[in-house]
Amino acid sequence: MLxxxxxxxxxxxxxxxxxxxxxxxxxxxxxxxxxPRFAWAGDQQESLQCAAGIGYPLVAKVVSPAVVHKSEVxxxxxxxxxxxxxxxxxxxxxGLAGFAGLLLEEMVAGxxxxxxxKIDYQFGPVMLLGxxxxxxxxxxxxxxxxxxxxxxxxxxxxxxxxxxxLLSGYRGKEAISKEKLVRVLVAFAGLAQDMAPYIESIDLNxxxxxxxxxxIADARIMLGEVFVKTGGADPSFAG
Amino acid sequence: xxxxxxxxxxxVAVIGVSASNDRHPANVIFSKxxxxxxxxxxxxxxxxxxxxxxxxxxxxAAIPDSIDLAVIAVRAEYVPAVLAECIDGAVKSxxxxxxxxxxxxxxxxxxxxxxxxAGAGFPFVGPNCLGIYSPGVVDTFFLPAERMVQPAAGDVAxxxxxxxxxxxxxxxxxxEGVGISSAISIxxxxxxxxxxxxxxxxxxxxxxxxxxxxxxxSRNEGRAFVQRAAKCRKPVIVLKAGKTSEGSRxxxxxxxxxxxDYRVFASVLAQHGIIEARNELELVxxxxxxSCYPDTVIKGRVGIISGSGGHGAMAVDVCVGxxxxxxxFSEAVQQSLRNxxxxxxxxxxxxxxxxxxxxxxVENDFIAAVEAFCQIPDxxxxxxxxxxxxxxxxxxxxxxxxxxxxxxxxxLIAYVPHIEKYRMLIxxxxxxxxxxxxxxxxxxxxxxxxxRCRLC
Numbered sequence: 001m002l003x004x005x006x007x008x009x010x011x012x013x014x015x016x017x018x019x020x021x022x023x024x025x026x027x028x029x030x031x032x033x034x035x036p037r038f039a040w041a042g043d044q045q046e047s048l049q050c051a052a053g054i055g056y057p058l059v060a061k062v063v064s065p066a067v068v069h070k071s072e073v074x075x076x077x078x079x080x081x082x083x084x085x086x087x088x089x090x091x092x093x094x095g096l097a098g099f100a101g102l103l104l105e106e107m108v109a110g111x112x113x114x115x116x117x118k119i120d121y122q123f124g125p126v127m128l129l130g131x132x133x134x135x136x137x138x139x140x141x142x143x144x145x146x147x148x149x150x151x152x153x154x155x156x157x158x159x160x161x162x163x164x165x166l167l168s169g170y171r172g173k174e175a176i177s178k179e180k181l182v183r184v185l186v187a188f189a190g191l192a193q194d195m196a197p198y199i200e201s202i203d204l205n206x207x208x209x210x211x212x213x214x215x216i217a218d219a220r221i222m223l224g225e226v227f228v229k230t231g232g233a234d235p236s237f238a239g
Numbered sequence: 240x241x242x243x244x245x246x247x248x249x250x251v252a253v254i255g256v257s258a259s260n261d262r263h264p265a266n267v268i269f270s271k272x273x274x275x276x277x278x279x280x281x282x283x284x285x286x287x288x289x290x291x292x293x294x295x296x297x298x299x300a301a302i303p304d305s306i307d308l309a310v311i312a313v314r315a316e317y318v319p320a321v322l323a324e325c326i327d328g329a330v331k332s333x334x335x336x337x338x339x340x341x342x343x344x345x346x347x348x349x350x351x352x353x354x355x356x357a358g359a360g361f362p363f364v365g366p367n368c369l370g371i372y373s374p375g376v377v378d379t380f381f382l383p384a385e386r387m388v389q390p391a392a393g394d395v396a397x398x399x400x401x402x403x404x405x406x407x408x409x410x411x412x413x414x415e416g417v418g419i420s421s422a423i424s425i426x427x428x429x430x431x432x433x434x435x436x437x438x439x440x441x442x443x444x445x446x447x448x449x450x451x452x453x454x455x456x457s458r459n460e461g462r463a464f465v466q467r468a469a470k471c472r473k474p475v476i477v478l479k480a481g482k483t484s485e486g487s488r489x490x491x492x493x494x495x496x497x498x499x500d501y502r503v504f505a506s507v508l509a510q511h512g513i514i515e516a517r518n519e520l521e522l523v524x525x526x527x528x529x530s531c532y533p534d535t536v537i538k539g540r541v542g543i544i545s546g547s548g549g550h551g552a553m554a555v556d557v558c559v560g561x562x563x564x565x566x567x568f569s570e571a572v573q574q575s576l577r578n579x580x581x582x583x584x585x586x587x588x589x590x591x592x593x594x595x596x597x598x599x600x601v602e603n604d605f606i607a608a609v610e611a612f613c614q615i616p617d618x619x620x621x622x623x624x625x626x627x628x629x630x631x632x633x634x635x636x637x638x639x640x641x642x643x644x645x646x647x648x649x650x651l652i653a654y655v656p657h658i659e660k661y662r663m664l665i666x667x668x669x670x671x672x673x674x675x676x677x678x679x680x681x682x683x684x685x686x687x688x689x690x691r692c693r694l695c
Contacts, residue, residue: 116494120503122461128498142497144506146462153510201492222492236459 393418637667
């Protein structure tokens with residue numbers, strides 16, 4: 001069940017048609033899904049204050065309703081080490097169209113996975129797990145299911161991935177925590193079903209998984225046409 | 240809603256027969272049911288008169304009999320009135336053959352039919368369809384009997400959005416010896432849709448395997464269908480057309496571009512234990528195998544017997560390529576197998592799996608080899624590549640080998656070239672419920688599907 005707070009967050013996204021990363025992360029945090037420690041700073045002064053709170057090194061990303069693909073416009077900086085570098089990054093991106101501040105967050109390490117949900121015309125909400133990163137669309141190594149999901153379903157999805165071995169400690173690399181991944185995916189599947197009347201798609205790309213944790217490093221929620229236009233949930237997917 | 244009067248009517252009214260056009264769909268349907276099916280068949284046309292010496296009634300109400308099924312073939316604009324008459328006249332169900340509804344842009348006319356039917360809980364199939372063909376029971380296809388290729392009565396039910404594909408599938412089923420319980424063309428599927436038919440066929444004692452040819456579900460419709468199919472006690476097979484029309488919208492989402500329409504379709508089917516046939520060869524092969532072995536679920540270890548090394552080698556390639564295993568037998572198993580063969584091939588046969596009995600094998604060698612395979616725990620099914628032209632075997636071998644299956648219960652799948660000359664050999668298998676493929680590829684597909692089928 002979505003809380004009133006979460007529905008209000010979705011309502012706030014209607015003016016842009018989607019939820020920008022800090023908005024999406026607030027919603028996921030409210031739903032109990034793991035996100036990094038983050039802050040959304042409006043100007044340079046606030047950015048420096050927030051950075052002090054999170055601590056260097058950190059990740060900085062541009063926030064703008066006009067920028068859907070942040071890295072394509074140089075809007076992401078990983079490993080910012082001090083105030084000087086943060087100021088430089090701020091200067092660089094503050095001129096981008098629709099600039100609405102910086103997202104600052106703690107650095108997270110892990111193997112890149114993609115987790116997503118979309119509204120399929122024939123089946124309603126469906127979800128996907130894939131070996132992520134920038135090459136995800138080239139390899140297309142994904143597994144698709146219709147929620148709800150059980151933990152057995154998540155294990156069968158992992159089995160279906162051609163690169164599944166990469167997650168189990170291939171060549172000395174740390175194996176990811178399957179238990180954490182199961183927990184995130186089962187919870188996300190439930191959330192995707194609850195959000196179905198409001199959304200068109202959700203990307204968690206990447207979801208960073210290590211031996212200890214699975215954390216949503218980037219997220220975007222595209223809202224559904226009916227919801228954006230009318231503000232009401234799409235009755236086809238309600239219940 | 241009770242669909243049984245659609246599938247097993249005792250009485251049929253064909254509405255819209257023509258006095259002047261013998262090729263009119265209604266005339267064809269009237270005549271074939273009157274002459275060939277055990278149903279009381281009545282012709283209806285507002286003008287009355289006689290058709291082929293039989294009285295034509297002016298309305299369904301004028302028929303002095305209770306009507307289980309009305310077949311409606313009047314022009315689209317008259318269909319709502321005729322449907323209302325059927326409902327008022329306590330007819331139990333209808334098939335609307337007529338076109339000229341949603342497929343021609345007349346959505347409102349179609350919606351008016353649904354409204355009438357829903358208000359009365361009155362089941363109808365169509366419009367814009369061929370309706371139902373059930374061997375020996377009823378046939379509303381408007382194709383003259385002499386033009387149709389009709390499979391034998393059997394236990395495969397086929398539901399199709401396309402009438403043309405359905406009739407073509409029947410040709411393939413007849414050729415491959417797949418028997419059907421019913422074939423249903425649902426056309427525009429305005430009211431009775433896949434889900435209701437799935438429910439009916441799951442409970443239908445004549446049906447053992449349920450097949451759907453699907454072009455697409457309407458918005459959100461697939462969800463309830465797959466969830467119901469997952470609970471189905473019988474194997475459900477789906478052939479999907481339109482695999483390549485991937486959605487290109489929503490490029491801003493990775494998920495949307497990775498999870499294209501067909502990929503979602505195939506994944507969701509598999510998730511719910513529904514068997515997807517990717518093409519017609521798969522469909523026909525799956526149907527034949529599951530019709531013979533509906534309750535059999537096996538692992539993928541195959542034992543292969545042939546009278547030619549080449550056939551064995553080809554079959555191994557296809558098996559392994561499809562994810563099946565062909566385990567090599569241990570020395571002890573090989574020795575015991577060799578001892579059961581006749582003397583003239585004992586030293587020349589290969590017995591490691593695939594087993595090549597050679598062209599000098601006689602009938603009893605095939606029996607002995609299949610008997611032996613039934614006792615080998617390392618294999619789950621037997622693939623028998625029959626070369627009917629070998630001098631040592633007769634047409635009786637099919638029936639004899641089927642008895643071996645009956646005794647042991649290990650699934651046996653045969654390949655025999657499908658030509659008239661070998662018909663008796665093929666029937667010896669098929670009439671005793673052992674599937675026979677017309678190619679090695681098809682035989683391997685039959686093996687494959689037994690592994691994918693869920694426990695009932």
